[in-house]
Amino acid sequence: MRRRDFINSAAATMAVSLPFVARAAAPFRLGLTPVFLDNDALIIDRLRSSVSAAMGEPAVLIQRRTYQEITAMLLDGSVEAAWICGFPYLQHQDRLTLIGVPQWRGRPLYQSYLITGAGDTAKSLADLKGGTHAFSDPDSNSGYLVTASDLARAGSTPVEFFARTIYTYGHRNVVRSVAGGLTRSGSVDGYVWETLAQVEPSLTQRTRVVARSEWMGFPPFAARKDRAASESVRRFATVLKSLDASEVGREVLALLYLDKILEGEESLFDSIKLRMADLPERR
Amino acid sequence: MIRKAWRECPVTLRVAIATGALMVLLGLIASQQVLSTLSSLQNERLREVAQSHVGGLKVALGSFVLHRDVWEVYDALDRAGSEGAGARILFSAVADDRGRVLASSDPARAPIDFEFEALLNDAVPVQEVTASEGRNSVRIVEPLLVQGREVGSLLTELDVSDLLAQRRSTSLALLAANSVATLLLALAGYWIVARLLRPVELLTSQMGASGVAPQQIPAEDIAKTDPAFAPLLHNFNSMIDAIDAQREAERRLADRERFVSLGRLSSSLAHEINNPLGGLLNATDTIRTYSDRPDVVRSSVDILDRGLKHLRDVSRAILEENRRDRSNARLSFEDFDDLKVLFEPEANRHGQQLDWNVDPERSTASAFPSAPIRQIALNLLLNASSAAGKGGHVGFAAHANANGLDLKVTDNGPGFSEHARQRLLSETPVEPGGGVGLRLVRELVSELGGEIALERSGDLTNILVHLPKRAPDQ
Numbered sequence: 074m075r076r077r078d079f080i081n082s083a084a085a086t087m088a089v090s091l092p093f094v095a096r097a098a099a100p101f102r103l104g105l106t107p108v109f110l111d112n113d114a115l116i117i118d119r120l121r122s123s124v125s126a127a128m129g130e131p132a133v134l135i136q137r138r139t140y141q142e143i144t145a146m147l148l149d150g151s152v153e154a155a156w157i158c159g160f161p162y163l164q165h166q167d168r169l170t171l172i173g174v175p176q177w178r179g180r181p182l183y184q185s186y187l188i189t190g191a192g193d194t195a196k197s198l199a200d201l202k203g204g205t206h207a208f209s210d211p212d213s214n215s216g217y218l219v220t221a222s223d224l225a226r227a228g229s230t231p232v233e234f235f236a237r238t239i240y241t242y243g244h245r246n247v248v249r250s251v252a253g254g255l256t257r258s259g260s261v262d263g264y265v266w267e268t269l270a271q272v273e274p275s276l277t278q279r280t281r282v283v284a285r286s287e288w289m290g291f292p293p294f295a296a297r298k299d300r301a302a303s304e305s306v307r308r309f310a311t312v313l314k315s316l317d318a319s320e321v322g323r324e325v326l327a328l329l330y331l332d333k334i335l336e337g338e339e340s341l342f343d344s345i346k347l348r349m350a351d352l353p354e355r356r
Numbered sequence: 357m358i359r360k361a362w363r364e365c366p367v368t369l370r371v372a373i374a375t376g377a378l379m380v381l382l383g384l385i386a387s388q389q390v391l392s393t394l395s396s397l398q399n400e401r402l403r404e405v406a407q408s409h410v411g412g413l414k415v416a417l418g419s420f421v422l423h424r425d426v427w428e429v430y431d432a433l434d435r436a437g438s439e440g441a442g443a444r445i446l447f448s449a450v451a452d453d454r455g456r457v458l459a460s461s462d463p464a465r466a467p468i469d470f471e472f473e474a475l476l477n478d479a480v481p482v483q484e485v486t487a488s489e490g491r492n493s494v495r496i497v498e499p500l501l502v503q504g505r506e507v508g509s510l511l512t513e514l515d516v517s518d519l520l521a522q523r524r525s526t527s528l529a530l531l532a533a534n535s536v537a538t539l540l541l542a543l544a545g546y547w548i549v550a551r552l553l554r555p556v557e558l559l560t561s562q563m564g565a566s567g568v569a570p571q572q573i574p575a576e577d578i579a580k581t582d583p584a585f586a587p588l589l590h591n592f593n594s595m596i597d598a599i600d601a602q603r604e605a606e607r608r609l610a611d612r613e614r615f616v617s618l619g620r621l622s623s624s625l626a627h628e629i630n631n632p633l634g635g636l637l638n639a640t641d642t643i644r645t646y647s648d649r650p651d652v653v654r655s656s657v658d659i660l661d662r663g664l665k666h667l668r669d670v671s672r673a674i675l676e677e678n679r680r681d682r683s684n685a686r687l688s689f690e691d692f693d694d695l696k697v698l699f700e701p702e703a704n705r706h707g708q709q710l711d712w713n714v715d716p717e718r719s720t721a722s723a724f725p726s727a728p729i730r731q732i733a734l735n736l737l738l739n740a741s742s743a744a745g746k747g748g749h750v751g752f753a754a755h756a757n758a759n760g761l762d763l764k765v766t767d768n769g770p771g772f773s774e775h776a777r778q779r780l781l782s783e784t785p786v787e788p789g790g791g792v793g794l795r796l797v798r799e800l801v802s803e804l805g806g807e808i809a810l811e812r813s814g815d816l817t818n819i820l821v822h823l824p825k826r827a828p829d830q
Contacts, residue, residue, distance in 0.1 A: 254464045255426070
């Protein structure tokens, strides 16, 4: 109720001050993959309201359980832009364009972590053979592609290598799965794991990082190429890259443990591209 | 021992104890009933709690199990166990339709693909859940249905320690309350019964212990008791009066009997006095005629002396018999000598043979009072004499030994009639006209704590009286 009131009053205010935007009518829709704290309603709400305020028009944040759903919505125009993973971005690179790449700990890069329970003695992926393994999402780079391509390079597949694999559809869930003992190991976004180590150390303390991947391009914000020139997408790209300039924007970035959003370059995702090359069926 | 103590307990206390015991029994039965009801109510509550937990999980899990979505099943179990009301869930596991674990809240205990059957143990469907003492958890197994099709199973272990603790404390409180109520009822029962039985208690105390004469109930005590009991107490007092009057009559009769005995002897005794008198008068004539002959006078004086001494003995025996009942004299040899002096003329008058055999040991005999034993012996001798008839045989023997004093009176008469036997040996009322001599013997022997036996050997009737040894001061 309160949110709707807020949206209505914001729309009314903008209708007075920004007649052009008011005529645009439909709110800006941003798709979110469950990159990390997907259970944290506060962050989602702050992100939405700060984006909305910065853009001067109402914004709607849309979440789905799987990467595939969000990617599909982006491709079919159900959302104007989306914060997706580098893997689906590359899968649909011909139709998508970058509108921003977050910078974390000084670089627009992150790693994939291979984790096990805190008491597990495994020293490498090879030691986890025959165990149960949690992936985040079949379209996740850090939560699937890295481990799957490592196995492919060793001439194996997840199904052959592990006794059983499950998808948790959330990086935090991968950590929960390993911490709770549901699976012996898991593939997780290093940024999510490190952030959880700060906000929920009791969870990550029950896990141990066995291996870290090479540095790879941070999950980017993307839009459809044919819509990249539209007013709202351009304004959203501008807002994203100037979040660190406003108080509200910095607050949101702080909640996300990010420094800022950069322009980003295609080359950031070359290492992911290399891994995709090792999994021809997923290119 | 306990039975004896119980019988010796005052009747009011016994009734109160019985009332208390009944109240305790009632309390136990009531407690059992209430505990049983409480137990079933708590089992219902337990089922409701279990139902609410299991029901919610079943709804949440159905489609995940259908799709064998391990993560979602785990997520649902994990959330259910960690959020608020889920604190009751100790463990839960979900199996697919092949009986393999999809996920459990504790993967270390039940990992993915674990044999579900091995987890079940004593798990029961939610409708059969009961709380059993000593177990703080219940295990429930329920099928998971999607559109009526069974797609898997759910095992849940619920912590019910709080419900059991509540049940224990309720039970204890109930038992404590019942105990207090029982105690109060028992006390109230005692008080009421003691009040109701107060006249009975009064009656009992006035009735006296055995050997002690009953006492009249004072009029003021009767006024204080329940009006319904007053007539009873008045009747009791009337009975006491009647008993006292009867005693007095018996005492007078016994007194009279002594004189009757002497009266029966009077004729013989008169002869006993009269017979020597002729001899004595002859002696005085002889002295008067031959006063100048010292040898004749001396022999006549000897005759006079012997005759007068005999008369002195007879009169002394009669006087003694009269005086005895008023004295506390102890039994001695002389008593039996007196008896012989008194009775021998009667035997002689009937031409009866008298066997007299007395050897009372002095110290034992002196422990007995003289009067009742003389009366017993004289009455039995008179009875024997009249039974033996003219020219009959009467015997008397008295022996004292360490066990007491034995008297034996023998006659060769026709034996005892049934009436005579009853008078001597039983307490049945004496029929009028039969005389009271034998009944008096019985009463005197009873008072001395002795026993009477009647036996017939050949043509002889023997009456044996045994008086047990007594302390000299009794």
